[in-house]
Amino acid sequence: MSTAARRALTGRLLLPLASVLLGLAAGAVAVVLAGANPIDAYSALFQGAFTTRNAFTETLLATIPYVFLGLSVAIGFRAGLFNIGGQGQLLLGGIFAAFIGYRVTGLPAIVHTPLALLAGMLGGFLWGAIPGILKARLGAHEVITTIMLNYVAAGLLDFLVNRGPMADPHRAIPQTPAMLPSAALPIIVPGSRLHFGLFLALLAVPVVWFLVERTTIGFRIRAVGLNWTAARASGISVAWTMVTVMGISGALAGLAGAVEVLGVSGVLTPSLASGLAFDAIAVALLAGSNPFAILPSALLFGALKSGASFMQLQTQVSTDLISVVQAAVIVFVAAPLLVRWIFRLRAAPAAPVSITEGGLGQTPPREGVA
């Protein structure tokens, strides 16, 4: 193997793998400090994620939203934007999809389900485009605006389903009426909860790859991400590209929300998919924002997620352990210098991993949306 190829392999495979191992090790430290046995905890986690048919389908089920959300964060990264608003966009997707899912009647499933999914994407698109426009027109930093919009979306959802216009009048608990059977995503493994969304997730990966790597929009996204000043100088509307990419990113998150409502919960509740979008930051970073690498990355975090409940049941170690592992994985992925330092690897890479630029206030560009 040539040196260049070996170095590429090291960067693409070895560093992520080392990061995962170090992340698990950091989690083990937290378990020990909390007074439990990390070997027991991790073996329970593994059992809960893989060892039975039911465990495995639950892992795949947990992987589905991570694929959409991971792609959502990744496409933002490709344009140099950090979309932390996945949670809010997911909720808007859930609201739009649920509205179509229980309100619109008399449609055959072949029309109803895709319509509800598209509505979910639209909801996420709109909620994602807001910070895009704020950034493009007013220079408002997307990190702050997307975080704030998460809280606003949560308030909106609570208003709608907690005795609000979308609440089920026959129930005391805050939720919408059940989705109609014609809008539900069909179960693909009998006797499990695994639904058709798995195929949608598998389809979304090449679609996003094609969009980013082979289309004009994708070229603009990458150009803006690499150097927006140069992109603008070569005639690309940076503002418009930012709005588009935030919208697409939001649409993917919205699709995740729609799939969770139509495929898993069957109703919309205020606690829809809580925390999933934050996990997706780790999914995207571990995958290096490469759409195909999102799949194994999402599977890893899906397994952690689905195994965690069994671990908590068996060993009393909190499911929050997963957040510790996640945070540690992100650290090691985002700090190749640190991993190389730990393993005493030579040939440190020259450039730091840079995703965002500048402060949290207003940053250029201030050109109009053309």
Next chain:
Amino acid sequence: MPGFVLWLQNVDLVSLASATLVAATPLVLAALGGVMSERSGVVNIALEGIMLTSAFAGFAIAFVAHNLALGMLAAIVSGMLIAALHAVLSIEFLVDQIVSGMVINILAVGVTGVFYRTLLQQGVRGPGTLPIWRVPVLSSIPVIGPIVFQNALVTYSMLVLVVIVHLVLFNTVWGLRTRACGEHPLAAETAGVNVKLVRYVNVIASGALGGLGGAYFSIQQIGQFLPNMTGGRGFIALAAMIFGKWTPLGAFGASLLFAGADALGARLQYLGVRVPIQFLGMLPYVLTIVVVAGAMGRAIAPAAVGRPYRKS
């Protein structure tokens, strides 16, 4: 309009102002931390996680030691430790500063969650809250007395720290160096300033401020730790910092505005205003978006904030 006047008569303005100052306490402290850190060139969105961790550490130590002052100290020290992690990652290992900050926020949820569950199983009860201390003489001044001079320790510290941070930043050599590192680190280095050192110290100082802000939640207000009890206040504080144009006094004023929106929202509910409570709850967040979008004047960040600096 008559309805509004009638409504105003029903609001006790002194108690509203007092509630505003109390609610502003963690916002001001975290915003001051943000000012220190960002003025030296390091974005610190980890303040949310710093406050959450410190709220937990402060509570845990106060409970174990049966001593609230020790708890407060523990909150400050733990804030400094977490901030040091942010400093090492972003200054030493050149991790993207926003990614590093998010990592700490995620880590804070995880670590406090894991340990909280352990403590909960041991049936931990709260260690109590910091007492309200009425300043002699001053607390009997009408209007100002009950608002400013009848508070607990964290709130008093906050008021003093606004002045201290302002003086440090604009009237000391250290402050000048800090601002130089945030605007043009290469020029600062050329003039003999140790950019790395300045950034380390400022980030860790911002952790101490955020840590004290964390103590507000668990030790001053409710005497208990609850998962995610900071509820995004660290992010709102950053908006206050931006709105305050990266100055301590500006951040103080902006925090009062956000906290006022919060306190007013809570009171409107009592008075039966026919707006769904969820919309009142959104007020500070929407206000933050409006502020960051520059509806109330342009806010330009320190020129070099967010960029790692390496000697070449």
